[in-house]
Amino acid sequence: MDRINLREKYQQFDEHWTPKIIAELNGQYVKLAKVKGEMIWHSHAEEDELFVVQQGTLFMDFRDRTVVIGPGEILVVPKGVEHRPRTNGEEVWLMLIEPKSTKHTGEIQHELTVQNQEWI
């Protein structure tokens, strides 16, 4: 029940596409991620995901369009919807909120997939 300073947490890791858990509420985790380049296409069968952009510009590809999200903007990706987050070469800082059951890349196993996400 302490405040959590996002910048201090971001300073604790450098890896890309490796979400770190910083808080928990109502069966969900709050996570921070630094991302750069392109993730793989994936979906989460039962979990909605909230993306909050803290720094940089995130491009979220859907099969029919791309949504561009900057600092101070948020996006909900509903369960079951295929998506591919990517950046335009820059490092982007994200805050994510999703159920604890959420698998990193859904049912797809890939070299980018992180099996066990850690707390920081």
Place this chain on the structure above:
Amino acid sequence: MDRINLREKYQQFDEHWTPKIIAELNGQYVKLAKVKGEMIWHSHAEEDELFVVQQGTLFMDFRDRTVVIGPGEILVVPKGVEHRPRTNGEEVWLMLIEPKSTKHTGEIQHELTVQNQEWI
């Protein structure tokens, strides 16, 4: 499935202590609130609440201490814990995430209590 710009949403209302719903995920609402002055003491029996400070400084009183939260900081208030949010006279902009079942001031009815929170 569009991006939501928080500043644009904040510009749509001026009332204090009147959270507005801007998104929904996993049975929870994402809300924005402008707050100033002092809320009443209350708790939520079954719901954890996430506070994300966007602008200004929020003081969260607990019965045994006060947590100070600024921009770029977050706080989870666990279910059942009595709390009283307040500001130091300034207007503070918050983003909240909490279950759809969450009552504004828990089981307490007060003139500040908002029964039906609206979408913007």
